[in-house]
Amino acid sequence: MILTRNGITFDAPAGTEDIVHEVFDEDVYRVGTIPRGSVVVDIGAHVGMFALRCALERGCTVTCFEPHPDNLPTLRANVERHGVKVVPAAVGLDGEEGELFRRVFGWSILLLLVMCVLVYLQSTAVLSWMVV
Secondary structure, rough: EEEEEOOOOOOOOOOOHHHHHHHOOOOOHHHHOOOOEEEEEEEEOOOOHHHHHHHOOOOOOOEEEOOOHHHHHHHHHHHHHHHOEEEEOOOOOOOHHHHHHHHHHHHHHHHHHHHHHHHHHHHHOOHHHHOO
């Protein structure tokens, strides 16, 4: 159990002291600049340190996505301990990044080609009305 100087307690695996320092002491994510009551999406939530700060200090509603399924139980426990508006979800792609890349790559190339055609057509009379 870790107790921060902000008074927030949470579970975290051993060896995460650097992350705790970044999130709570150095404030690298600049939590104080987030408008109160915002909706925040935490991609790569780990065990919810940033999410807990947003929820407890700024009153944010946070949706957490964590790709490593081993972190999900600790993330859920941390959220439940504080009763905050955080929705944890495991993406579950740990070790399958190559498959994700293969699936997304084709669509990315297609979208790039569509954008190139669109830009070209904007330089012609067909879509010149779109250019100011």
